[in-house]
Amino acid sequence: MSSTLKPPVSVQDHFEGPIDAAIELLEFGDYECPHCGRAYPIIKAIQKKMEKKLKFVFRNFPLAESHPHAVTAAIAAEAADRQGKFWPMHDTLFENQRDLSGQSILNYARFIGLEETLFMKDLHQAELRNRVEADFESGIRSGVNGTPTFFINGNRYNGSWEPAELFTYLQEVLTEAE
Secondary structure, rough: OOOOOOOOOOOOOOOEOOOOOEEEEEEEOOOOOOOHHHHHHHHHHHHHHOOOOOOOOEEOOOOOOOOOOOEEEEEEEEHHHOOOHHHHHHHHHHHOOOOOHHHHHHHHHHHOOOOHHOOOOOOOOOHHHHHHHHHHHHHHHHHOOOOOOEEEEOEOOOOOOOHHHHHHHHHHHHHHHO
16 A cells, blocks of 8 residues: 555645645545544644644545535535635535535535636536546545545655644654754
8 A cells, every 4th residue: 555645746736835834734535524524623723833834735535435425525626716715615615514415515605705607617517527536546546545544745644633643743744854
């Protein structure tokens, strides 16, 4: 099983934080996965603590067999990206992951201020479905088989993602990088 990220993070990925941050934390996630939902506020807190020392990257890994709305939610985030609102949609989907029905996703698009007609059109673009599938394939090539799965500076992280443990590990990686 691979322990390195394939392909490495590029400017085409969705990321928050400085492009050249000392620490790159990548999550393969599924918007409907309860474990990803539990990890979401942990990652937000770590981003706040580490500020400019951390770049957080998100790649879609929808587990469609277990989560019937995961692919649509991932495509919705990609559609929101076309209007410059990937992260607001990402956050809204995780904050409301118990209801990812089509109507709810449209309501979330309205809530974050997307132009509705364009959003609806983009939801049906093959290019966006292909983007989600490419993220998923990247996960498979990187040895991902569940969500959330994290990579730190391109290497798979197999430790606990409980707040104290993950933050401590990131601090250790940061110390080694400096």
